[in-house]
Amino acid sequence: LNFPPNRLGIIPDNLPRPKWAQYLRNEADFYWCFSHREGFPNSLGEGMASGVIPLMNHFYGAELIHPEKFICESPIEILEKTIEIGAMDKKERLQLRKEARAHIEQYDRYKTAVEIRKLCERIYRTSSGVDV
Secondary structure (H helix, E strand, O other): OOOOOOOOOOOOOOHHHHEEEEHHHHOOOOOOOOOOOOOHHHHHHHHHHHEEEEEOOOOOOHHHOOOOHEEOOOOHHHHHHHHHHOOOOOHHHHHHHHHHHHHHHHOHHHHHHHHHHHHHHHHHHOOOOOOO
């Protein structure tokens, strides 16, 4: 793929959380997610929040969570998009990074926890005969 020296890093094991966040912010350009079974891959979200360009296999429901431009139908398409994005000028890549970060920020864990609680309370009230 003609990556410049020291620009392709494969992380075979899980990194401790502080090192993971530091690596994403300072070293990573892309995050490849090859899983077909994820519901909401945390590491992918962390990568996007750090401004890394995410490229992922089309897992069930991915289109409901992520922009289609980051979803791939096969590992080959992940590589093709990596090459395509790598050939973009720096401003275009920076814009993609900003889009990924802005997109994932809507999934703030605290806001999501509040929404889940409200849903559970509404279900409880409905099932117990209390008017919603």
